[in-house]
């Protein structure tokens with residue numbers, strides 16, 4: 001090259017070339033990520049919505065309605081900020097807290113991971129019963145802080161999340177947005193309060209991942225998640241420990257085991273199996289690699305609500321002196337094979353399903369779940385009462401009424 005025009009990098013040191021290479025690679029990666037995000041449906045909203053529908057979420061806070069929902073000052077009652085009231089567990093928990101005379105203010109972004117009609121119907125029922133749901137996203141820190149200033153809250157009950165094990169393989173960023181960014185944003189808003197509140201939040205039995213020692217105990221190591229969903233829930237528990245350790249925030253994580261019941265989630269097997277038995281569509285029942293039956297510790301919603309309220313009422317204050325870091329299993333302690341779920345639904349619906357047994361796909365489901373609930377029993381007397389048959393009957397009765405299906409007498 002002697003005598004010619006030097007190229008831009010000619011004559012520069014090898015470390016300069018390396019730096020240039022790194023800068024160009026990072027710029028390329030950023031461009032690639034931006035186009036991936038844009039192609040998933042627009043860049044304005046949270047990922048949970050980008051991939052599932054319209055791009056932006058709303059911020060709707062009517063202060064008068066919020067204050068009415070929080071209730072009159074009564075020192076014997078709680079005032080709970082409850083995220084995820086558009087969702088299955090949040091809806092039932094809000095109803096029960098309200099029924100017991102506590103103040104509740106809900107929050108939900110009403111994303112369309114599943115039927116928004118079902119979420120809005122839950123919202124309207126809650127409104128009739130005196131619980132107002134603010135519309136917004138938990139990852140919107142300024143808005144969450146504004147909502148926390150609306151009432152004299154005594155507790156935060158955080159149930160909003162991107163749920164679902166299999167969907168995590170399709171839309172991982174929705175889990176990062178709601179379960180990681182949303183979780184930390186909420187804890188930061190609580191941390192910034194003059195007096196931090198105790199926080200109870202939903203973890204999941206999925207944190208037990210590939211563990212095969214049953215029943216699952218809170219003492220077991222949980223560091224082999226089988227799905228990104230599980231990894232985000234396990235991360236929540238570790239993040240919670242950090243806020244407890246540094247700031248003295250009181251944090252209770254609840255590992256729910258396959259919750260079912262009226263107004264449940266259409267993405268869960270008991271729900272879409274019911275739909276498919278009625279329509280005659282095929283039902284796929286998974287089997288393990290050695291032909292094992294898949295089993296779940298199906299837990300009825302009323303039992304979960306009892307546990308959630310028990311955990312709330314026993315949560316210590318968020319002060320350095322009193323705070324505790326707690327994790328509890330909330331399950332039924334009686335796992336049943338998925339074939340028993342199908343059999344029970346067929347009996348109740350009076351119709352045989354078109355069942356096919358197929359190998360379990362590698363999308364994060366585990367073979368079996370089984371809860372040991374002795375810690376929750378000791379802490380707040382948690383004792384599940386509803387067997388699968390009784391709970392499914394209540395679900396099917398609701399389903400038939402909600403969707404206008406007539407069942408055999």
Ligand SMILES: NC(=O)c1ccc[n+]([C@@H]2O[C@H](COP(=O)([O-])OP(=O)(O)OC[C@H]3O[C@@H](n4cnc5c(N)ncnc54)[C@H](O)[C@@H]3O)[C@@H](O)[C@H]2O)c1
Nearest residue numbers: 084086087088089109111137138160161202204256258259
């Ligand atoms: N149902 C179960 O079997 C089960 C099992 C284990 C753990 N959990 C956990 O329990 C909690 C409640 O579950 P569920 O079954 O009621 O689920 P759900 O999907 O019915 O309810 C979650 C609600 O949170 C809302 N939401 C999601 N991301 C949000 C965000 N970024 N900002 C505001 N709102 C948001 C959704 O719109 C939804 O209404 C979740 O944390 C879930 O992961 C549920």
